[in-house]
Amino acid sequence: MAFSGKFEFESEKNYDEFMKRLGLSGDVVEKGRNSKVITEVQQDGQDFTWTQTYSGGKVITNKFTIGKECEMQTMGGKKFKATVKMDGGKISTVGDVTYERVSKRLA
Template sequence: MAFTGRWETETQEGYDAFCKLLGIPDDIIEKGRDYKLITEVTQDGDDFSWTQIYPTNAKVTNKFTIGKECDMETIGGKKFKATVSMEGGKLSVTFPNYHHTSEICGGKLIETSKAGSVVLKRTSKKI
């Protein structure tokens, strides 16, 4: 249940390059650069509800069960099927254009998204 809680972005590395790679417009990138993204997670065993609240007040919630295919959605509204796995306490899922992992390290939520050689690393604190 380590992921359960409300998290707020402290730092992010590679934000601009990652957003550009995904085709996010420059004005949206600018708005989000210093935004403190809020992530709300509830966990009940292998069942998760993962909500992210973005700068435009857009909210995306994905509900999933570890090891089972589920319907997911990107911030851009693209729907896709994915299976989230957990290995060594690290959640892992492949989105349409990138691979995403989440883990708790030193009491922080560390999220890493990789698309080729471009990496976005976001560190969040519990609030």
């Protein structure tokens, strides 16, 4: 599956609980909820560069390889370790909370 492209946020499920599990403060969670997010994905095999641009100009870039632990950063600047797994290209899980975000392809 090729995920490379530019995407605009449309909808989400379990945002608050997922962000709380990541340890983000209430003000950062609120900022994220009210922010327009454009995501640009560059894929090279199992390697990804995932760049999110938030309204107001904040840009966060995370790089990861499917199946390998990496360090990532939240929009609030919090760093955490994660292992990214492919699951239909739709789902993120922290503990027992699953977050799903739907985006439309722009390019």
